[in-house]
Amino acid sequence: MSEHIADTNVRPDPDKELIAIADYICDYEINSSEAFDTARNCLMDSLGCALLALQYPECTKHLGPIVHGTQVPNGARVPGTQFQLDPVKAAWDIGSLVRWLDFNDTWLAAEWGHPSDNLGAILGLADWLSRKAVSEGKEPLRVQQVLEYMIKAHEIQGVLALENSFNRVGLDHVVLVKVASAAVAAHMLGADKGQVVDALSHAWVDGQALRTYRHAPNTGSRKSWAAGDASARGVRLAMMVLCGEMGLPSVLSTPIWGFYDVLFRGNGFQFQRPYGSYVMENILFKISFPAEFHAQTAVECALLLHGEVKDRIDEIERIELTTQESALRIISKDGPLYNPADRDHCLQYMVAIGLIYGALSARHYEDEIASDPRIDVLRNKMRVTEDTRYTTDYMDPEKRSIANAVQIFFRDGSSTEKAEIEYPIGHRRRRAEGIPVLEGKFYDALCSRFPRRQAKLIYQLCLDTEQLLVTPVHEFMDGFVI
Numbered sequence: 001m002s003e004h005i006a007d008t009n010v011r012p013d014p015d016k017e018l019i020a021i022a023d024y025i026c027d028y029e030i031n032s033s034e035a036f037d038t039a040r041n042c043l044m045d046s047l048g049c050a051l052l053a054l055q056y057p058e059c060t061k062h063l064g065p066i067v068h069g070t071q072v073p074n075g076a077r078v079p080g081t082q083f084q085l086d087p088v089k090a091a092w093d094i095g096s097l098v099r100w101l102d103f104n105d106t107w108l109a110a111e112w113g114h115p116s117d118n119l120g121a122i123l124g125l126a127d128w129l130s131r132k133a134v135s136e137g138k139e140p141l142r143v144q145q146v147l148e149y150m151i152k153a154h155e156i157q158g159v160l161a162l163e164n165s166f167n168r169v170g171l172d173h174v175v176l177v178k179v180a181s182a183a184v185a186a187h188m189l190g191a192d193k194g195q196v197v198d199a200l201s202h203a204w205v206d207g208q209a210l211r212t213y214r215h216a217p218n219t220g221s222r223k224s225w226a227a228g229d230a231s232a233r234g235v236r237l238a239m240m241v242l243c244g245e246m247g248l249p250s251v252l253s254t255p256i257w258g259f260y261d262v263l264f265r266g267n268g269f270q271f272q273r274p275y276g277s278y279v280m281e282n283i284l285f286k287i288s289f290p291a292e293f294h295a296q297t298a299v300e301c302a303l304l305l306h307g308e309v310k311d312r313i314d315e316i317e318r319i320e321l322t323t324q325e326s327a328l329r330i331i332s333k334d335g336p337l338y339n340p341a342d343r344d345h346c347l348q349y350m351v352a353i354g355l356i357y358g359a360l361s362a363r364h365y366e367d368e369i370a371s372d373p374r375i376d377v378l379r380n381k382m383r384v385t386e387d388t389r390y391t392t393d394y395m396d397p398e399k400r401s402i403a404n405a406v407q408i409f410f411r412d413g414s415s416t417e418k419a420e421i422e423y424p425i426g427h428r429r430r431r432a433e434g435i436p437v438l439e440g441k442f443y444d445a446l447c448s449r450f451p452r453r454q455a456k457l458i459y460q461l462c463l464d465t466e467q468l469l470v471t472p473v474h475e476f477m478d479g480f481v482i
Helices: 016-027 033-053 087-099 115-135 143-163 174-188 193-205 222-242 259-263 293-309 325-330 347-357 373-380 388-395 428-447 452-463 465-470 473-478
Strands: 316-323 382-386 404-410 419-421
Touching: 016 143, 016 174, 016 193, 033 087, 033 115, 033 143, 033 428, 033 452, 033 465, 087 115, 087 222, 115 143, 115 174, 115 222, 115 473, 143 174, 143 465, 143 473, 174 193, 174 222, 193 222, 293 316, 293 325, 293 347, 293 404, 293 419, 316 347, 325 382, 325 388, 347 373, 347 382, 373 382, 382 388, 428 452, 452 465
Parallel strands: 316 382
Antiparallel strands: 316 404, 404 419
């Protein structure tokens, strides 16, 4: 007979990783003017992405109250619609709209992700809290507080991603959205430091999404709403803790049953730097086209070569793509592509579109364009290889490059020059070039949904930093009602 040794039921102190995040959320003061200005640009860019997503019925079918006709007192607005929802469903809707077209910001490290996914939780909760406060004769939240929470959510998600690869153990990066959203949501709701720790513990113990829906042969549209779902879950868990739900202090480190042993191969998290404002300052914007970020510079290269090859598509013998290890692992695909979600995560498809059409928009992922037989012809002629220097510079915290190169070889023996771009237009090193393009992207998105006068009023407010910061959140959101 085997002898059972009883577990020692002594409740431990909270894991240090939870305490570090709670200390940051509750105590750290953001003093970086660059972070605030980048957060303002991020707010514009994210809302622009949300408005563009409203053009797609596969997205809009998910929006609105879970039970049709539900009325929510002081409900949060969903931009570009007339919906007013509870903060959990508002987080789901806003987060899903921001992410739907794969056009919002990106963070690339050991793990990748899109920190503006947390805007669903932040904006939905801030709007509801502001309306509730005004109804009670209290002061509303201001947009400045939204930007502060954006900086902190970006930092939590991004710093955890720097040295810790969740994708390598099969987990989707939206776990970090849930964690960051739970932390900021708890603080927004008035949690003390202990309650922030408790909310974080529930985010880590919660069932975590697998990456199945991002990879062949199961790539599908869930990846477009998964982050909205995660941000909404973060809000829900924070609200439960504020109602008195107890936490799980050693959720990460407890032997056998903790996150590290069950889901992270027994390894604890590694950290490159403390929490500050580094992530927002270095965030990557998808400014020119909606493409998985590891492919952004590859598409830029394809556009550079378009004029030279557009009339010689039939003469191409082979196409050499040189990339980083991450792109090779997650977006290099052969074989059929079954839907838009499949295509916007295929390096070869995106490059082929750039070479053939000289552009890349969300419309290029739809079936009408995808039926062009030239696309698969070019995909079959592509050879994708890793340049180890690209991979090294990708991981270098001082460079954070996302390099790609494309070269075309023709049947007559001639070839194009090798087009190589290391930093995409949305990179920190290209801010001066990129921000005017980002502002144009935002204004075009506003005009896609609102009458010209309303679009101009929103745009002018967002460019007026001083006025924007003091604007009550509910008034800001009312400006986005159609």
